[in-house]
Amino acid sequence: MKTLSTMLRFWDRTHQLGRMGLRELFLAYFTHYAVIVYLVLAGASIAAFARWPAPLLPTLAIVLLVAVAYPLVWYVLHRWVLHSRWMFKVPALAGIWKRIHYDHHMDPDRLEILFGALHTTLPTLLLVAALPGWLIGGTGGALAGFATGLLYTAFYEFEHCVQHLGWKPRNRWLATMKRRHMEHHFHDEDGNFGITSFVWDRLFGTLYTRTQRPAKSATVFNLGYTDAVAARYPAVANRSRAMPHRPGRRRS
Template identity: 50%
Template sequence: MSGTLNNATIRTGRSFDLGKMNLRQLWIAYLTYPTILLYFALVIASVTAATWFFAGWGPTLVSIVAVILVYPLAWYLLHRYVLHGRTLYKMKWTASLWKRIHFDHHQDPHLLDVLFGAPVTTLPTIGAITLPIGYLIGGWGAAATAFGTGVAITCIYEFFHCIQHLNYKPRSAWIQRMKARHVLHHFHDEDGNFGITSFVVDRIFGSYYQDAKARPRSPTVFNLGYDVKEADHYPWVMDLTGSPPRDRPDGARPEAKLMRDNTRTAA
């Protein structure tokens, strides 16, 4: 991906394909993406609110640490049991939600447009998790701190999530291992390695696996169980897509080699 022809911008509305981008192009895309700009603005607003309703340094720091500790568990539970669950696509009124928040991402893992969660779903979720934690610790000031921390962590998660799908080999051994485990989640067996920046919770819940030799390849790794047979019974996602669910996303064949290379490097 080079030049202005392939560089997506807010003005053109072109899609970003992480499989064709380098690290510099990712930084430009990330720092100009509307969702990320909204998150940045909300972090600033949260800092402002936390300052206005200042709860004291103790409650402020405790709320930050509490969110940092709770966030990986909350993400894991949502990722495993909601995003990978099969309940939402079986109801007409939630089928479009499931399609947007995760099915599209597994159908085309390199597409930045669906890698980022939609703010209409992410922000209420962040608020539901963080605001009660902060409020119980130190009232509205700490609640604002907790919410801002949650949004900031989401920004970090989203960037590393992009790295995991980027046509780029990280220099850091830690990021290489992280990327290799996530590639396995998308191209070998989706029922494991649910973490983004850490797989500690996966280890606790027994869903962590290190390489492709650890378990057989899942036949539903690209469609999350929503295959043609399921689509016949629950057609709403397929109707929205305009075509039957795919068993293989675009670019999956080259990615198979990338998965082998990443796993070998990170082993």
């Protein structure tokens, strides 16, 4: 009961990751409803897999496929869907785009809008993880694929939080990932799309450092949804509450 009370009090406030440490992040992460849902569903999928298992080799193939494909899938979604300039033009999609990406870029360190929305992540995982698993290994394969996707999503969310945290990792790889992601948010949004890996940025030529792009993007926070665009496509603006633009301190 004390844990539930603590959780409710914690999420009753606005939090800026740039002002938080690792201890506060762990509290935030493991008490957020989306992470709880991911972990519970992963546990349930693993338990169901024990009841209706797939053969060993197909299971290993599914787990490996999802783990390898996940960074590519989210690179594609991040670059060509979330950073597209067509979603806000469609009234039915404008609210989704605002919730899962526009708000995050407008206030990059605000914790409450950093986590993905369940109504977008879960259907995506069913499509890109459970469905291929079912095609390879039937029911057991679908469960293995879904569980792998859920666990990777939980890891993705934690890594994303760390990159916005007011803490400098000692690990060289983590520090580099954090630096590239901060450049995506505070310098030029048209690149450095990876969160857990920059392999696909390298392959597609979107990996950059600030010295390679001296000029700061004029749309790094609003993603091209300017006042002029909002006048023509007002769906996002109509859904926006008075959320101050707080890009936080400039970080490298």
